Amino acid sequence: MELRYTPDEIAFRDELRRFFRAEIPAEIRQRVAEGRHLSKEDIVTSQRILNAHGLAVPNWPVKWGGKDWTPVQRYIYTEELQRAAVPQPLGFNTAMVGPVIAQFGSEAQKERFLPATANVDIWWAQGFSEPGSGSDLASLKTRAEKRGDKWVINGQKTWTTLGQHADWIFCLVRTDREAKKQKGISFILADMKTPGISVRPIITIDGAHEVNEVFFDDVEVPLENLVGEENRGWDYAKFLLANERLGIARIGMTKQRLARAKRIARETPMGEGVVWDDPEFRRRVARIEVQLKALEITQMRVVAAQGRQDASKPDPATSILKIKGSELQQATTALLVDIAGPYALPLAEHDREGSNEPEIMPEWAETAAPNYFNYRKVSIYGGSNEIQRNIIAKAFLGL
Amino acid sequence: MDFDLTDEQRLLKDSVDRMIEDAYGDFEKRKAYRAEPLGWSEALWKQYAELGLLGLPFEERHGGFGGGAVETMIVMEALGRGLAVEPYLATVILGGGFLRHGGSEAQQDTFIPRIAEGTLRLAFAQTERQARYDLFDIATTAKREGDGFVIDGEKGVVLHGDSADMLVVSARTSGSRRDREGITLFLVPADAAGVTRTGYPTQDGLRGAEIAFSNVRVGQDAVLGEIGQGLPLIERVVDEALAAVSAEAVGAMDALQTTTVDYLKTRQQFGTTIGSFQALQHRAADMLVALEQARSMAMYAAMMSEAADPRERRAAVAAAKVQINDSGRFVGEQSVQLHGGIAMTMEYKAGHYFKRLTMIENLFGDTEYQLRAVAEAEDVLVAD
Ligand SMILES: Cc1cc2nc3c(=O)[nH]c(=O)nc-3n(C[C@H](O)[C@H](O)[C@H](O)COP(=O)(O)OP(=O)(O)OC[C@H]3O[C@@H](n4cnc5c(N)ncnc54)[C@H](O)[C@@H]3O)c2cc1C
Secondary structure, eight states, X not given: OOOSOOHHHHHHHHHHHHHHHHHSOHHHHHHHHTTOOOOHHHHHHHHHHHHHTTOSOTTSOGGGTOOOOOHHHHHHHHHHHHHTTOOOOOHIIIIIIHHHHHHHSOHHXXXXXXXXXXXXXXXXXXEOOXXXXXXXXXXXXXXXXXXXXXXXXXXXXXXOTXXXXXXXXXXXXXXXXXXXXXXXXXXXXXXXXXXXXXXXXXXXXXXXXXXXXXXXXXXXXXXXGEESSTTOHHHHHHHHHHHGGGTTTOHHHHHHHHHHHHHHHTTSEETTEEGGGOHHHHHHHHHHHHHHHHHHHHHHHHHHXXXXXXXXXXXXXXXXXXXXXXXXXXXXXXXXHHHHGGGGSBOOOSOSTTOOSOOOSOGGGGGHHHHHHHGGGGGTSSSOHHHHHHHIIIIITOO | OOOOOOHHHHHHHHHHHHHHHHHHSSHHHHHHHHTSTTSSXXXXXXXXXXXXXXXXXXXXXXXXXXXXXXXHHHHHHHHHHXXXXXXXXXXXXXXXXXXXXXXOHHHHHHHHHHHHHTOOOEEEEOOOTTTTTOTTOOOOEEEEETTEEEEEXXXXXXXXXXXXXXXXXXXXXXXXXXXXXXXXXEEEETTSTTEEEEXXXXXXXXXXXXXXXXXXXEEGGGEESSTTBHHHHHHHHHHHHHHHHHHHHHHHHHHHHHHXXXXXXXXXXXXXEGGGSHXXXXXXXXXXXXXXXXXXXXXXXXXXXXXXXXXXXXXXXXXXHHHXXXXXXXXXXXXXXXXXXXXXXXXXXXXXXXXXXXXXXXXXXXHHHHHHHXXXXXXXXXXX
16 A cells, blocks of 8 residues: 555656646636636647647547556546646546547548547537436436437537537437337437537526526437447446546645635635634635645546456446545635625626726635535436445445 | 414415515515615515515504514514515614513604604614624713713624614713723714715625714613613624524525525436436435524524513523524535536626625624523523
């Protein structure tokens, strides 16, 4: 047993650390650190810099721009990226549709989509959830019918994150209504400009436009937009979700947020001194740090065991990382609300940059409550925490 | 021991509940009120007055109804259930509280009838950037000049401060920033020369304001209560406000609990209602436990907010706020979780209750702050 990195790994880490801070524009990283909304341009700019240095899609096959890294190196990459507050490369591209196309797509699809996906020349959206199919995703109703040389898609997707920026969408659609529900689903790609696709914004409780409804009304897409085999879409979706595993706990982001919260607590007045002087407050931070350390070591155990475990045996690791990871993300956003105290209350309507309006509250406090509200999502999406517990109980514990 | 309402109180409850249901039952209406010029409904405010709600806690000779803490609890719970956006807390509970407990005969005669009839709105300009929740931490100064005072300083997060006609302002007439002595309260017209207000919406859909006082001249008659002895008055009124807000939080939790359980009974996944999953049943049951514990403490706070001994009052109200905060966070967060994505949307009401409960948590003292007050009171809650 050994906790420390090897000298090579340390050199690898230091180089990434330097790279992220030197190459990704500081103002973009600051917006990430403060929990502000990123523009499409911020995300694209950052990912293109990463891609130009071969760092956008290290998890892909080497042939398509991936890296032949060890699991530990991948872990270091994710950790350092998050700690430097670099915008996460667009997950729909790099963690979801990219690996699916690389694994199951045709050569033509790989050529056409993978380089553009790595470089976000194509911005992808994930069209899985529907109004009636959230946790029970396999019950989805949006259907695609083969007519001549086209698929004709009808139905509705919802919660489509950043769909307003999307060039393309990858969808799960029903292609066989007779088969058992998981067996009649296919994985299809659609250009968002196709006639019949319309997008309607959903505003979330923090006031952000982050998610959308996407409607499909007789949308015709070429047959070649099917990925892999017809009616095997559910397998690809499972492959896609399993891929997310390393990033899922977002430990680097939580560390970054916690470090920032401590910095702010050291500057925020309270009584004769500052918030940080309060032993109760420090104990609360300490408790979060303990849990975060436990999760970090758990994550390292998962990383170290990668490739060695028996793939046929159910493994609770992903669910553990998701449950605790989301809880700690939420705990740190709540912490910032409490540090802000009375100044969590005002709602900043303006965009701070370049604004001449009088300052209502400390700038950092503007995002405290909205982020806390917004982060309720992390225990809901990607398989809710209840669903994760079901997975542990059923698949692992055999209950 | 008696936790029942009297016949009169029940009548009050029925009529307030009915009014709020009419006004706010359709959640879309709340959006419309918020879009009005003041950020809330002036027409509704008239209805509050007609129903006697604006005069509720005042004496009959001032056009009031002589209601006590229980009557206030009834009204605040209804406002919480409706997620009402009118300045009841700021005007009737806070502003009215200062006039009731600190106002001179002349001040009461002049201002209270106008509150009761709905033509005078008040706000409490107290919080300062550095003060956080310490009520005595006041840097704003009021210096004697001639036969009056000159006020200078900055107040923040003044609830409904932007639409108030008059402000109750705490300022220092002697001593230094964190002295308990030397604080005096003033009644200042909001349009007085030297008062600058920056109004804004708050996270929970209400309104607040930052208010700067620069060389603001007021007469001797603006002094509310005793010069230099403002703190006990502030503490008393804020404790009453905390009791009121506790009832509001219970109303909000109650509505959220009902909304969530209704949703569990109707939302289908995996071919059945999600309410059939035991994991969610237990969570909903825990929400009810939290709600009832909060309800008990809101009642306790209401009754104890009128206690003669300030030490007892403070410990009891602080204890209630701790329970309200714990319950409010649990009920709020879990109701969003049990709804899934739908509660994350602006369109659906659950998220708005969650936001209001979150903001109530930090109102006049967060959990740590109130817990410290309970701990400092040592044996007041549970004696040997
Ligand atoms: C901000 C946000 C962004 C999203 N982005 C995307 C996206 O880009 N693309 C996409 O396809 N989807 C996206 N989603 C959808 C997300 O994956 C779903 O919200 C999630 O699957 C839950 O579904 P639901 O909201 O319909 O809740 P429901 O499935 O209706 O669940 C409601 C409640 O019931 C519980 N529950 C359900 N089944 C069980 C069970 N068997 N046992 C115990 N409890 C259960 C849930 O845990 C939850 O508490 C996003 C969601 C949000 C909130």
